[in-house]
Amino acid sequence: MSTRPPVAVVATISSDAHTWNLVYLQLVLEERGWQVINLGSCTPVDLVVESVVGSDADLLVVSTVNGHGLLEVPALLDAVLQVPERVRPPVVLGGKLNTQGEISGGEVQRLRDMGFADVFVRETAVDAFCSYLSGFSVGSTATAA
Ligand code: B12
Structure with a gap:
């Protein structure tokens, strides 16, 4: 029986031209044994x-880091939530989500309530994401603790 490594799609919102955040996340995932499909900057929702x-x-x-995240991620998430649940992976979000660079705890909770499995912001984002990956089991819906 063959087993494949877990697969992650890395993407951003369609207005966001920054790329190194995506490359960074790709490397974090690959170091942990994930296969990564990095869709690059300005990712169209359909793609x-x-x-x-x-x-x-x-x-x-x-x-997303260009400051438009809070405005644009709801439409991206809505489109992904149209995918049937049995083939829909959990969706996590992180970066600099508004023009101030930081969002409040209330806004993080609102994003979780919207359907993000977890939201990673501020200086602890990468460490928290690595902990999330450590606890990740393929096929689970891995929601926030
Ligand atoms: C390089 C750069 C650009 C380049 C990008 C080139 C490229 N090919 O990527 C160019 C010149 C194109 C650019 C354009 C713009 N930029 Co710019 N850019 C930067 C800059 C200087 C560095 C970004 C970078 O590459 N960092 C390296 C990566 C590895 O770090 P990172 O992106 O911060 O990601 C880290 C964390 O945020 C976190 N993270 C990010 N996403 C996620 C997701 C998850 C799940 C997790 C766990 C963690 C995580 O992990 C990463 C590693 O720690 C930053 C300022 C800065 N010093 O950060 C501004 C910055 C991101 N840009 C900014 C802005 C406003 C713009 C423009 C709107 C400017 C303008 N008026 O035109 C445009 C937007 C263009 C667009 N359509 O998106 C702002 C964003 C404001 C905010 N959100 O707070 C910043 C913060 C500058 C500032 N202080 O104002 N930019």
């Missing part, structure tokens, strides 16, 4: 949905 379904992804990682 995110197609990639998630077409790759049978285990996790969708959304990163």
Whole structure:
């Protein structure tokens, strides 16, 4: 029986031209044994949905740093939530989500309530994401603790 490594799709919102955040996350995931499909900057929503379904992804990682995240991630999440649950991976979000760079705890909770499995912000984001990956089991819906 062959087993494949877990697959993550790394994407951003369609307005976001920053790339090194995506490369950084790709390396974090690959170091932990994940296979990564990095969709690059200014990711169209349709491409995110197609990639998630077409790759049978285990996790969708959304990163955005240009300050438009809070405005644009709801539409991206809505599109992903149209994917049938049995083939839909958990979606996590992180980065600099508004123009101030930091969002409040209340806004983080609102994003979780919207359907993000977890939201990683501020200077602890990468450590918290690594802990999330350590606790991740493929096929689970891995929601926030
Ligand atoms: C390089 C850069 C650019 C380049 C990008 C080139 C490229 N190919 O990537 C260019 C010149 C194109 C650019 C443009 C703009 N930029 Co710019 N850019 C930067 C800069 C200087 C560095 C970004 C970078 O590469 N960092 C390295 C990566 C590895 O770090 P990172 O992106 O911060 O990601 C880290 C964390 O945020 C976190 N993280 C990010 N996402 C996620 C997701 C998850 C799940 C997790 C766990 C963690 C995580 O992990 C990473 C490692 O620690 C930053 C300022 C800075 N010093 O950070 C501004 C910055 C991101 N830019 C900014 C802005 C405003 C813009 C513009 C709107 C400017 C303008 N008026 O035109 C445009 C937007 C263009 C667009 N359409 O998106 C702001 C964003 C404001 C905010 N959100 O607080 C910043 C913060 C500058 C500032 N202080 O104002 N930019």
